[in-house]
Amino acid sequence: xxxxxxxxxxxxxxxxxxxxxxKQKVYLKGKVKEEKTFTIEDIxxxxxxxxxxxxxxxxxxxxxxxxxxxxKLFDLYAKKSATKIEVIAINDYKxxxxxxxxxxxxxxxxxxxxxxxxxxxxxxxxxxVIPGKGKFGEGTLAKEGVNWVWFVRTIKFL
Ligand SMILES: Nc1nc2c(c(=O)[nH]1)N[C@H]1C(S)=C(S)[C@@H](COP(=O)(O)O)O[C@H]1N2
Ligand SMILES: [Mo]
Numbered sequence: 001x002x003x004x005x006x007x008x009x010x011x012x013x014x015x016x017x018x019x020x021x022x023k024q025k026v027y028l029k030g031k032v033k034e035e036k037t038f039t040i041e042d043i044x045x046x047x048x049x050x051x052x053x054x055x056x057x058x059x060x061x062x063x064x065x066x067x068x069x070x071x072k073l074f075d076l077y078a079k080k081s082a083t084k085i086e087v088i089a090i091n092d093y094k095x096x097x098x099x100x101x102x103x104x105x106x107x108x109x110x111x112x113x114x115x116x117x118x119x120x121x122x123x124x125x126x127x128x129v130i131p132g133k134g135k136f137g138e139g140t141l142a143k144e145g146v147n148w149v150w151f152v153r154t155i156k157f158l
Pocket of ligand 1: 090093141144145147152
């Protein structure tokens with residue numbers, strides 16, 4: 001009986017844990033075919049790409065980031081008239097990026113790192129990562145880092 005209770009408790013707390021993660025949503029707004037609200041799980045069902053990228057925010061560790069190309073999201077949901085993407089974070093930090101730049105830089109809306117959903121500590125549950133940058137020095141990061149938006153909440157097509 002004791003074991004059953006322990007097992008039950010473990011299952012419940014595990015569920016509470018996963019619910020906590022998937023609760024955070026990402027909103028698609030602006031020049032969209034229709035407004036969308038994605039859970040992190042919804043995003044995981046869209047076309048996924050895995051890219052091994054040097055993470056300047058975890059001591060330049062190489063991490064296999066998985067998620068959807070920002071350009072793919074644009075191609076799937078933006079209206080023809082849209083040309084830019086505004087990425088807005090939970091703390092209202094935002095950047096506006098031209099779609100040509102987004103494509104060229106292969107910007108990824110990552111939700112997983114090394115096979116696991118990104119925690120808030122890892123700047124998740126959804127964050128922008130950019131491949132092909134190698135290792136950043138502190139000076140370069142201050143300049144290049146502006147597009148590495150973490151805690152992404154809203155993606156607005158302009
Ligand atoms: N959510 C969020 N993402 C953000 C920022 C922020 O304030 N909030 N700052 C940006 C800027 S300007 C830079 S240079 C990089 C690096 O910020 P850090 O050096 O404070 O870590 O993160 C970018 N991403
Ligand atoms: Mo910055």
